[in-house]
Structure formats: structure tokens, C-alpha cells
Amino acid sequence: MVKDLHENYGSQFEPALLEEINQVAIFMEVPEGKDLINPGQFIKSMPLLLSGSIKIMRPDSKGDELLLYHLEKGDTCAMTMTCCLGNTKSEIHAVTETDTKLLMIPIGKMEEWSGKYKTWRNFVFSSYHERMMELLESVDNIAFNNMDERLDLYLKNKIKIFNSKHIYTTHKEIAADLHTSRVVISRLLKKMENNRKVKLHRSFIEVL
Numbered sequence: 001m002v003k004d005l006h007e008n009y010g011s012q013f014e015p016a017l018l019e020e021i022n023q024v025a026i027f028m029e030v031p032e033g034k035d036l037i038n039p040g041q042f043i044k045s046m047p048l049l050l051s052g053s054i055k056i057m058r059p060d061s062k063g064d065e066l067l068l069y070h071l072e073k074g075d076t077c078a079m080t081m082t083c084c085l086g087n088t089k090s091e092i093h094a095v096t097e098t099d100t101k102l103l104m105i106p107i108g109k110m111e112e113w114s115g116k117y118k119t120w121r122n123f124v125f126s127s128y129h130e131r132m133m134e135l136l137e138s139v140d141n142i143a144f145n146n147m148d149e150r151l152d153l154y155l156k157n158k159i160k161i162f163n164s165k166h167i168y169t170t171h172k173e174i175a176a177d178l179h180t181s182r183v184v185i186s187r188l189l190k191k192m193e194n195n196r197k198v199k200l201h202r203s204f205i206e207v208l
Helices: 004-009 015-022 076-084 107-116 117-144 147-162 171-178 183-195
Strands: 024-028 035-037 045-051 053-059 067-071 093-096 099-106 198-200 203-206
Touching: 004 045, 015 067, 015 099, 015 107, 024 053, 045 067, 045 107, 067 147, 067 171, 099 107, 107 117, 147 171, 147 183, 147 203, 171 183, 183 198
Parallel strands: none
Antiparallel strands: 024 099, 035 093, 045 099, 053 067, 053 093, 198 203
């Protein structure tokens, strides 16, 4: 854990803070597709990502979900921090998109370190800002872009996350993330294939 911690956060945090994190954090290895946080759950700790990717989604009253943003190596979740500090129930659903390694920080340490370590305080503020900008981007994407553009951006983000142009997912999963129907996604992917932007395979989408 010490090696992963220093590789990911050694340039951000001072040695004393890194030592405290190493002492109190719980190390977790979570396989792809596992729930980390469910709506209505009280959150007692905050994740620091060492590797992998996590999808943060917002459910509606019907049980459908909208993808808000991704967390990747070196990130944490601003909405999780808000729930921790306010002792309120989660409004989000967090699911591992790939095999993930993370550290869980106890809620009590978050407040203590904010007063004790400037680097931690800066990290928290920076995380809030970055997640807020991603949320605004998601809102703009929904409000101002048509589904063609949203799908194109979605595939580009997948390429970045998996570092591959072969995207192993289903039309149904894409539709759920983009809050639309599978029929719409299948039609748009076929249109992209006709325009030589993608090639559809049996179990994956190849971005050209």
C-alpha cells in the first residue's frame, strides 16, 4: 500500500500526512462491476483512488440512472465528501467500471487533516472544483448537445479510461449511462458505423 500511496499522492501530500494516511486508511481491491456506494446509504469514509475507474451516477425516482462523472487514479469524490461532512445519506450510486484499488479514509480524519495539513485542504478544494466542472460539463452536454454528440463524447471518455479503442460494453449499458433507450443507441452506433467512425463487433465496439 505504501508504494501505491507514494506513487499516486507523494507529490501532493507532505511526508507526515502520507504516514497518517498509511496508518488509518483501509486498502481495498474491488473487481469490476461492484457497488461501492448506494443511494440512501450513510457514508462513513471517503475513497482515494490508486488505480482503476469508478462511475458516479444519479438515480431518479423510476430507478433509471444518469452518469455524472468518472473517478480515476488520483481522484476522490466531492459528493462523497459532502455526505461525510454533513452526515447525510448518499444521493449517488458509485460502481467500479474496472478492477479498482482504493484507500478508504475515515470521516473523522477528513476534518482533522483539513485544519492540520495545507496540502490536504488544497486537495479537498481542488477535488470539489474538478468534480463541479465535470458536473457542469455533464449538464451542458445534456442541455445543449444532441444524442449523437453525447454518444461521441461518451466513447471518447471510454477510450481514455480503458486506454484502448476496443470498448467492451453493450448497447443497453450505454443507453443506461446516457439515460436513453437501447434502440436509440443501436441506431446511432449503426449510423456511426456507416460513417466509418466505429466498427461494431459481437462483444465490443471498435472506435476508428
